[in-house]
Amino acid sequence: MIDWGFIFNQSLTQAIDFNAIAFVLAAMGINVHFGYAGLLNFGQIGFVAMGAYGFGLTFTLLGSNSVLLAVAVGIGFSVIFALLLGIPTLRLRADYLAIVTIAAAEIVRLVARSTPLRDITGGAEGLNQFIGPFRDLNPFNAGSVYGFGPWSYRGSQLFVIIIGWILVALVVLLIRQLMNSPWGRVVKAIREDEDAARALGKNAYWYKLQALILGGVLGGLAGMILAAGNAAIQPDFFSAPQTFLFWLVLILGGVGKVWSPVVGAVLYWVIITFIRNLGRQLVSAGYVPTTVIDTSQIDQIQFWIVGLALALLMVFRPQGIFGSKEEMALDAR
Amino acid sequence: MPSVRPGPGPCVYALAFVTGSGKCGAGVHRSWRPAALVASVAVLVLLPLAALGQEEESVFTQLRVENEEGERVPVEGVLITVTTPDEAAVGQAETDTEGIVQIAVPGPGEYLVTVDAITLPAGVFLRDPSRTTLSVNVLPGQLGRALFALSPTPPVDAEGGVLGGRINFSGRALAQLTTEGLKLGLFLAMAAIGLSLIFGTTGLVNFAHGEMIGWGMLWAYFFNVYGFAGAFGFLSGLPPPFGGGVNLIFAIMIAALFGAGLGYAMDKIVFAPLRRRGVSLIAQLVVTIGISIFLRYVYLFAFGGVPRFYEDYTAQSGNEFFGLITITPKDLITGTLSLLILVAIGFVLNFTRIGKAMRAVSDNRDLAESSGIDVQKVIRFVWVSGGALAALGGAFLGLSEVVGFNTGFRFLLLIFAGVILGGLGTAYGALIGCLIVGIGIQVSTLFIPTELKNVGALAVLIVVLVIRPQGIMGRRERIG
């Protein structure tokens, strides 16, 4: 029997859970990079990792109890990562940044999980003894379950979710303000034609670096939300394909629009949770024989859909599911 | 990575719990009875122990090594890591005073157990340094047991004494690692040519190139192990080469052919139409990413997450050259072959009509088009030959390393490093860059832990972009 109630319930629960929030923030970062500044960041997960590790290491390595300090360190890590990647590549063609970011994200993962750094980063197991100071701030009862309609979360989760959505709201306001300002005009001009902007006295390199840092910090915030929500940081979560989930979220919502990552992330989590749960139930209920597919493989099929959707949307609907084609038609490229 | 296979000979097992697909030579069991005997005794002794943790599934291993008196003593303090097939961490622990590690796993299924060779105490070596990771199948409510063969002496035919950890510096080790690196570099270069030519002729950086490499590797594996019968079930009754696996040499040839087919299909079905529609290069680049992810997870679905080896030519003992370096016949042959192929590519590019056309298109597409070259045809040719070369490179890499669903992607990052080092879009630059990266990776293990050797190559990529972004052979006009 298929428990449709459970499936819908799960889908709605996941739609606003902390994972979705992290996706919103990371995709907003890519939106700043690609949607507004035209930068190809294929290593956003590296920024997410930097934020998460910066957050976690503040507690475990520095022994601090200050959540604010941890957030500051997480942001600092993302900024340093952006500088490291941006300074050499932002003078070059766009695809160099793509190559370097995807490679750098893998470097971060491999170094974080490496044995020589086990005493610091926890090696392949990662960090999981850092959440105490954050939990202490939680006004909700960590153990009890709070709920409304189909949504119900444990107190520890609810705290992260509330902070996360407040953060998303602030970031939306921030990006909207920036993109309606002369700063945003310069950044968009650089996306359209870098030389035109330079010929008008704009230091394209410096603006691209600023955009890379801003988007990277948003990725870092996503990492902190994940670290707080999971109460753990695992290096192998930060593998290269994750970045493209964020890309898909952005393209689902429509590139270059402030709200699109929110729409995209919620949509993504509803769809994916639905497919995943339905698939699992179909298999375990015996509708699909395990010789064809077993439950662990359902998560792999999720990535088939991600890959295909990414390619198809980019070609046929770069404006997103709900976007209009008009603005895109102006694109001479 | 070294490619030492255990040969017949004295082989001391840590513990002879063999379930899952521990592959340390069934033949070895037969040829050396005492190990099997010790094993069966150990099974009896440890069965009750194993029964203790029955409620939950876990992975279990015990490391023991033979001392001078021939006693088997436990090895303490060795780090064992358990991950899922797609490398998600499950648990990590050090062996206790009994040399035992038991790590709980979330449920039944396939897991990878890795021994961290650096943490092995002095005087204890892995019998086969390349087999630091084993696959273990954990059944519901049971222990999955991993078997690591340890030895008190360094591996007999170790190429440069590669032990998974840092390597002691010696002229011999340097020579050996340089040879290994040269081989790796040649394979990378062969796989990279396609990437470089596609970039040169279309301006597209193909992020799916790693999957084109994996494609060749996996088809070579498929035909080597399952043969035509794997594809056409009705053949299964027939004798080889139709019924079972075909010899690896033929399997690799078929894989190269399939690679050409994939290249053709990608251009015909995807990129030629996109060029016709005038889709921007950036959008095309995102499309290559989509294809890359799709294919990688199709591979995972079809192949599984556990790295495997070809059936043929895995265990070869090396021949010594100049009293300095040891090379296995397979490495010698594949290395020479790839060198010949690279020379042939150079010849084609310089002296044939199609080669000149390719260079003309790379140099200036519009000029080439207006001087009567069928640019679309040239691009199609580049995709087809690039696909074949990537597949061939992948198949060779599978022989010297492991066959895995994401091996291609790992190599893609190294190829990026090589291609950027040499100069993006230049065929010779790709060759030189990849050779430097290959040698650099292997020789770097003299100074840094082997698990970080690829990180070094990727870090070099960033340094190159700071110092000389156009690479060794590139022109600065191309990069800005």
Added chain:
Amino acid sequence: MLDDATTTDQPLSRLPWEPGVSKPDPILVVDGMRRAFGGLVAVDVDHLEVQRGVITALIGPNGAGKTTFFNLLTGFDSPDRGHVVFDGDTIDKANPHNLAQRGMVRTFQLTKALTKLPVIENMKLGAKNQAGERFFKALFTPLWGKQESEIEQRADELLTRFKMDHMRDEYAGTLSGGQRKLLEMARSLMAEPRLVMLDEPMAGVNPALTQSLLEHVKNLREAGITVMFVEHDMDVVRDISDWVVVMAEGRIIAEGPPESIGQNKAVIDAYLGVHHDAALDLEEEEARLAEAQRSEEEE
């Protein structure tokens, strides 16, 4: 700044007609500039001075290195060696944006209208020293709102002058080629330049608009702005330029007032030599054009 155009013609008319001649009041001085691509020397200029307040045309046969020279002067390409002084300041190896901020603003052969921004935003982008272009100030509208409305007012005035005010809120991508040229010129004026460098301002412009564009260029001179432009059309050159610089094979082979150029032997050789030996066939011409466009796009 010179207030009367007629007086500016006087000093130039007395100058000898020879390459590298020194001018009474140069705004731009180039010395020993060289740029090679591989073995091909694209630009090799010993000395050039550009007179302030006049319109200088840069002409030459295809492949003479005009656009490369332009790119070198405006910082979009860097010379192998050479020395440039702009209005008294040495600007060797300066970035394009630095030069633009110092008052040297260029346009492009293929227009670079920012297609996905409205015309008015294109214009506002041109203004210099905007507080709101700084990241942290951008976050607080009061810090830049007043300046923004001033800029917008100036942009509207310019748009009216260029007769484009009716397109104010359209996306620049909807403009025709000629309108884009106009927009680009108007946008460069937003940056309050002292020297405007126009790369083939008439190329690809509908004849109906040519006259209007020419008027605008002349108006720049009346406003005291120095203009240097690359052009193929000799009629245009004769019509608006005060001084003509001729390049061939990377070198400056002649200088003089427009009416002198037609009789210059070096110029005739450079132009006609090519045409006499082998008339450029259509295909080759197109290929060269495509190449030029391609290299332009790549930059």
